[in-house]
Amino acid sequence: MIEQKAKVIRSDESTIWLQAERQSTCDKCQVKKGCGTGLLSEHVGRRFSTISVPKKHPVQPGQQMNVSIPEEALLHGAYMMYLLPILFMFAGAGFSRFMFANELVEIIAGLAGLMLGFYWVKKRLKNQKIAIETQLIEEK
Incomplete structure (x- = not known):
């Protein structure tokens, strides 16, 4: 299972919308100062993805959830x-x-x-x- 932490941004009776920060491996690389991908990721900054999942239990906006796929x-x-x-x-x-x-x-x-x-x-x-x-x- 691949896991990611996400924040609840809204929910209705059947769906929860989550916002998760996109992960990059550039922080762990030793060559990030000389790599074009590392320099580009520093320039672009943090990026987020929004996903919807079926609602299984009551949640409130702002709560943290662990998402597994x-x-x-x-x-x-x-x-x-x-x-x-x-x-x-x-x-x-x-x-x-x-x-x-x-x-x-x-x-x-x-x-x-x-x-x-x-x-x-x-x-x-x-x-x-x-x-x-x-x-x-x-x-x-």
């Missing part, structure tokens, strides 16, 4: 978002290469395959139920 779900989502659209792009370009001799048609078919891949992944991930676990952090 299985590693398999994260790897599956990364595979879907990064690899499948590119495979659709290559399939579209390859299909048009064998059907037509025009390079412009090949480029257009590749871009159409890429867009189709993103659309298909969006529909698949939207209907997928990921077992995100939340636990209220006790305030001391």
Whole structure:
């Protein structure tokens, strides 16, 4: 399980909206002074993500929660978002290469395959139920 602390920003009868700070590994790296990614992360500053999870217990805005997601779900989502659209792009370009001799048609078919891949992944991930676990952090 991958865990992250998040703050409750609002809730209704069935949903809790949480705000979590995006984590970076640049703070742990020894070369952060000479690395472009480290310099960029210092310039951009802290960034936050907002997620919604099903409400299982009563919460108030400002409370801290621990959010857990299985590693398999994260790897599956990364595979879907990064690899499948590119495979659709290559399939579209390859299909048009064998059907037509025009390079412009090949480029257009590749871009159409890429867009189709993103659309298909969006529909698949939207209907997928990921077992995100939340636990209220006790305030001391």
